[in-house]
Amino acid sequence: MSAIADTGEGPGSARLPGHSEDDEPLIALNDLSVQFQDRHRSVTAVRGVSIHVNAGEVLGLVGESGSGKTITALSLIGLLPPTAVVRGGSVTFEGIKLDQRGLRGIRGAKVGMVFQNPLSSFNPVQRIGTQIAEGLRLHRNMSRSASLEEAARLLARVGIPEPHQRLMSYPHEFSGGMLQRAMVAMAIACQPALLIADEPTTALDVTVQAQVLELFASVRSEYGMALLLITHNLAVVASVADRIVVMYAGRVVEEGPVIDVIQAPTHPYTAGLLKAVPKLGSTDRLLSIPGQPPDLSKGVVGCAYRPRCPISGPECEADPPLRIVSGARCAACWKAGSGRPGGVLDAG
Amino acid sequence: MSISVATMPELITPSWRERARRGDRRLIVPGGLFLFYLLAALIVPLVWPWGANAIHLGGRLQAPSFAHPFGTDEFGRDMVARFFTGARLSMLVGLSSVSIGGVIGMVIGSVAGLSGGILDAIVMRGLDTLLAFPALILGIAIALAIGPGVLAPAIAVTVASIPWYARRVRSEVLSLKTRTFFDAEKLMGWGRTHVLWHHVFPAVIDGVVVQASLAVGYAVLTVAALGYIGLGVQPPTAEWGSMIADGQTYLLTGQWWLAVIPGIGLLLLVALTIRLGDALAGRLAYSV
Amino acid sequence: MKRYVVRRIGATLIVIWLVSVGSFLLFRLAPGDPARLVAGPLASPAAVASIRHQMQLNESPINQYLGYVDDLVHGNFGTAWHLHQSVGSLLVQRLPATAELALYASILGILGGVLIGALAAARPGTLFDRITGYAAIVGLGTPVFWLGLVLILIFYSHLGIAPVPIGRLSLTTTPPPHVTGFLTIDSLLAGDFSALGDALAHLALPVITLAIPIAAYLARVTRASVLEVYDSDFIRTARAKGVGERRVLFRHALRAGFLPVMTLAALSIGDLLSGAVLVEAVFNWPGVGGLAVESIAAHDFAPVEAIVLIAALTYCILNLVTDLLYGVVDARIRLDGGSSTVVRRMSRRQFSRSPSGTGDVDGVVQA
Numbered sequence A: 001m002s003a004i005a006d007t008g009e010g011p012g013s014a015r016l017p018g019h020s021e022d023d024e025p026l027i028a029l030n031d032l033s034v035q036f037q038d039r040h041r042s043v044t045a046v047r048g049v050s051i052h053v054n055a056g057e058v059l060g061l062v063g064e065s066g067s068g069k070t071i072t073a074l075s076l077i078g079l080l081p082p083t084a085v086v087r088g089g090s091v092t093f094e095g096i097k098l099d100q101r102g103l104r105g106i107r108g109a110k111v112g113m114v115f116q117n118p119l120s121s122f123n124p125v126q127r128i129g130t131q132i133a134e135g136l137r138l139h140r141n142m143s144r145s146a147s148l149e150e151a152a153r154l155l156a157r158v159g160i161p162e163p164h165q166r167l168m169s170y171p172h173e174f175s176g177g178m179l180q181r182a183m184v185a186m187a188i189a190c191q192p193a194l195l196i197a198d199e200p201t202t203a204l205d206v207t208v209q210a211q212v213l214e215l216f217a218s219v220r221s222e223y224g225m226a227l228l229l230i231t232h233n234l235a236v237v238a239s240v241a242d243r244i245v246v247m248y249a250g251r252v253v254e255e256g257p258v259i260d261v262i263q264a265p266t267h268p269y270t271a272g273l274l275k276a277v278p279k280l281g282s283t284d285r286l287l288s289i290p291g292q293p294p295d296l297s298k299g300v301v302g303c304a305y306r307p308r309c310p311i312s313g314p315e316c317e318a319d320p321p322l323r324i325v326s327g328a329r330c331a332a333c334w335k336a337g338s339g340r341p342g343g344v345l346d347a348g
Numbered sequence B: 001m002s003i004s005v006a007t008m009p010e011l012i013t014p015s016w017r018e019r020a021r022r023g024d025r026r027l028i029v030p031g032g033l034f035l036f037y038l039l040a041a042l043i044v045p046l047v048w049p050w051g052a053n054a055i056h057l058g059g060r061l062q063a064p065s066f067a068h069p070f071g072t073d074e075f076g077r078d079m080v081a082r083f084f085t086g087a088r089l090s091m092l093v094g095l096s097s098v099s100i101g102g103v104i105g106m107v108i109g110s111v112a113g114l115s116g117g118i119l120d121a122i123v124m125r126g127l128d129t130l131l132a133f134p135a136l137i138l139g140i141a142i143a144l145a146i147g148p149g150v151l152a153p154a155i156a157v158t159v160a161s162i163p164w165y166a167r168r169v170r171s172e173v174l175s176l177k178t179r180t181f182f183d184a185e186k187l188m189g190w191g192r193t194h195v196l197w198h199h200v201f202p203a204v205i206d207g208v209v210v211q212a213s214l215a216v217g218y219a220v221l222t223v224a225a226l227g228y229i230g231l232g233v234q235p236p237t238a239e240w241g242s243m244i245a246d247g248q249t250y251l252l253t254g255q256w257w258l259a260v261i262p263g264i265g266l267l268l269l270v271a272l273t274i275r276l277g278d279a280l281a282g283r284l285a286y287s288v
Numbered sequence C: 001m002k003r004y005v006v007r008r009i010g011a012t013l014i015v016i017w018l019v020s021v022g023s024f025l026l027f028r029l030a031p032g033d034p035a036r037l038v039a040g041p042l043a044s045p046a047a048v049a050s051i052r053h054q055m056q057l058n059e060s061p062i063n064q065y066l067g068y069v070d071d072l073v074h075g076n077f078g079t080a081w082h083l084h085q086s087v088g089s090l091l092v093q094r095l096p097a098t099a100e101l102a103l104y105a106s107i108l109g110i111l112g113g114v115l116i117g118a119l120a121a122a123r124p125g126t127l128f129d130r131i132t133g134y135a136a137i138v139g140l141g142t143p144v145f146w147l148g149l150v151l152i153l154i155f156y157s158h159l160g161i162a163p164v165p166i167g168r169l170s171l172t173t174t175p176p177p178h179v180t181g182f183l184t185i186d187s188l189l190a191g192d193f194s195a196l197g198d199a200l201a202h203l204a205l206p207v208i209t210l211a212i213p214i215a216a217y218l219a220r221v222t223r224a225s226v227l228e229v230y231d232s233d234f235i236r237t238a239r240a241k242g243v244g245e246r247r248v249l250f251r252h253a254l255r256a257g258f259l260p261v262m263t264l265a266a267l268s269i270g271d272l273l274s275g276a277v278l279v280e281a282v283f284n285w286p287g288v289g290g291l292a293v294e295s296i297a298a299h300d301f302a303p304v305e306a307i308v309l310i311a312a313l314t315y316c317i318l319n320l321v322t323d324l325l326y327g328v329v330d331a332r333i334r335l336d337g338g339s340s341t342v343v344r345r346m347s348r349r350q351f352s353r354s355p356s357g358t359g360d361v362d363g364v365v366q367a
Helices: A069-076 A100-106 A128-139 A144-157 A163-167 A176-188 A206-223 A234-240 A258-263 A268-276 B016-022 B025-047 B079-115 B117-132 B135-146 B151-177 B180-188 B192-228 B240-250 B257-281 C002-028 C034-039 C045-054 C061-073 C087-122 C127-141 C144-158 C183-189 C193-230 C233-240 C245-267 C269-283 C288-297 C301-329 C331-336 C342-347
Strands: A027-037 A042-053 A058-062 A084-093 A096-098 A111-114 A194-198 A226-231 A243-248 A251-257 A323-326 A329-331
Touching: A027 A069, A042 A058, A042 A069, A042 A084, A042 A251, A058 A069, A058 A234, A069 A084, A069 A194, A069 A226, A084 A100, A096 A100, A111 A176, A111 C233, A128 A144, A128 A163, A128 A176, A144 A163, A144 A176, A176 A206, A176 C233, A194 A206, A206 A226, A206 A234, A226 A234, A234 A258, A243 A258, A243 A268, A251 A258, A251 A268, B025 B079, B025 B257, B079 B117, B079 B151, B079 B192, B079 B240, B079 B257, B117 B151, B117 C002, B117 C301, B135 B151, B135 B192, B135 C002, B135 C269, B135 C301, B151 B192, B192 B240, B192 B257, B192 C127, B192 C144, B192 C269, B240 B257, B240 C144, B257 C127, B257 C144, C002 C034, C002 C061, C002 C301, C034 C045, C034 C301, C087 C127, C087 C193, C087 C245, C087 C269, C087 C288, C087 C301, C127 C193, C144 C193, C144 C269, C183 C193, C193 C245, C193 C269, C233 C245, C245 C269, C245 C301, C269 C288, C269 C301, C288 C301
Parallel strands: A058 A226, A058 A243, A111 A194, A194 A226
Antiparallel strands: A027 A042, A027 A084, A084 A096, A243 A251, A251 A329, A323 A329
């Protein structure tokens, strides 16, 4: 179960709201902190982050570039780059804490991952069929021909025409959208319980985006997979996710069921993000959040959002912990729960 | 990854100039050792009491001792003097051939890369032809043509190194050409010489320096090899390769220092240049 | 692909032609008397004159060149007067010895070097990596002829486990019947195991000597290439699928990073030829390289000229073969027609990676 920093100030609880004892999350990350070191300086990419994904649900992980969302997701399967130093935290899968070996065990078999840039994510000198089949041969012990057969079936499943011919093609022969589908095929090959998708739609055209999201939905309902969707696109999250986690400067700042959070955000950053989404047909000025995210190579004192926050006050010199606001929602803001933040926020 | 480069620690390797300015130990140490070796090769033959060619038939084949730290050879000549004289020869030939070859190669590669088209194709075929003759083989051929001596290895090594520079410079120029600022230059109407001198050369010189440091070692080895088979510098001039050839007959009779010591000198020199080359290139990975 | 094959063959033919012109210039038009060079210092003036006539040295350069090429095409390389044999027959006689040596040395060198380089890349910064790195520098920097001498000193003189370093077989062993000229194969075919053992014993030191520089070079190049690939996105994907590190290294990283390694291995074949000359000199190996060195010592230059030319031509052909193999291996060439040359391809970033990848400005593998 995730742990929440208990400072004794608000209704602290060691259990995430909305869950009873018997409702174990499928996978959980506890209190993760990651730094990147080189000889000159260190960057704290992620501080004290805890997230969890329940079986079968869609969790949207939202934040700007540099918020630490990708690192968080990679940590779930122990795939951090060698320059990363983990300063604390653990991963629990189906209730069992996993070490590096255990993490390796769930990769591919229980957790599949779809990456952002499909063309560079495939081995350019290997055929697509071989790459998709690799997981099957590894985890299901299938023979070469059986795994290729299954790979063809998977290609068909994700909507790629002429799958048997396509097995023999190389990655550069596919279009971006098709390659993304092929990557989905590769990730779901062993029917994992969780699919992690890191910005799956960012590199694609809008029309293709919709197709890929549809694909996720259909695959999910067929396999009952959970989906961790990482994106900076709130519109996608709103349409697809059950729950949302908002990250800023390496911390979780808000968390809760997606409808609630979007209709009534409690953290000023979330509010700001929502207001920055342009609305079709509206002629209002586009509102952006003033300022820049903090430089993570310097230590952050107090609330990281303070320089850009419209409602900050003297108490914000202390770093607010993530606390339950109501029911299933948490926020890391001293002002949360004390009326609407910002004062100028409209729902939606 | 979603971490923007702006917040990541510096991941671009700085050039060797920058690192030299900063006093990077990985660059300073091999560079310093190499300079030390070079200085020793220049100074020792001048200050050492024994001459490199001074024959002392009474003191032949003496094992290393305080008087003769490297021993004496079959004519009683002191091995320290001969060693450092040979070192000086190898280094001078190596450094000069690499510099001349580097300049020629840089020019050829730049012109070929900039021109493109037929000229480029012709130059490439010419370079391929040169590459077909390994340095040693080329040295043998040139020595046949103009006779043995120091000139044949020097020419061979210079000529054989040209294609390496030329190809590298050419490929760098080709990628330079794709950058838009380059077209802006052409729009301004600069002549080709101007472009070469002010833009291309500064951009490729770092790569040439790296290539050169690796080429020095290869040059030194080739000169020694030619000396070994008798086509290079002729006796009585002290040259490491011919010293090894002369000394090998005494190898199995116990006077190992005649053949072994010059080889160690070669090994040290070339290993240093390779190490220096790696450091100049700034890579944690070793390369060509 | 067809376009690529045609272009490569065309380029090679042009280079071969240029090589013939180059060697012609060196041997016929250089200062000094080419006829005297070929005839040798002991030949009478009449003999020299007759050779001068044979070589058409009084004709115009163009005619000389045509005559030169004509001779080459008919396999007429002149006569090695100090051995009273035609150069052509000498070459045929001695080729198998060199080929056997070169074959085993390249296999050992290539396999050893690539393996060590890959393993070192998989654990950068560790003791293994550092030690192999220094060993590679030493291996590259040691003059190969001196290395042979040192190995003889250690293994023959001091340890006594190597046989007398003269030639391919002990004086007391009868060679097996000639089938291929490769003593190891021939003795195997004849079932003569004592000859096989003897041949192998004599091959050991020369092969190791020749293999070490090759292995050192390839270890460095492979390490660099694999390290570069290791940062790529698709390696991360493989890991995300649960592929174990060993498989990631050999099936993905090495496979993908192999192309520049292969190309550079081809370019280093020139070193193999030079190395063979020197190693054969040290070990008194009766091969083509040894013939060159002997002839130089005897001032008999016809064989040397032939060997220089053959070395260059061999290099061209081996290079062509490698380029064609490269075309087969790299699917991208196959499909886009191969318009870029091998060198240009090598100097471009081979694999893309996300923005956080190291921005190694120099590029790792360049010719």
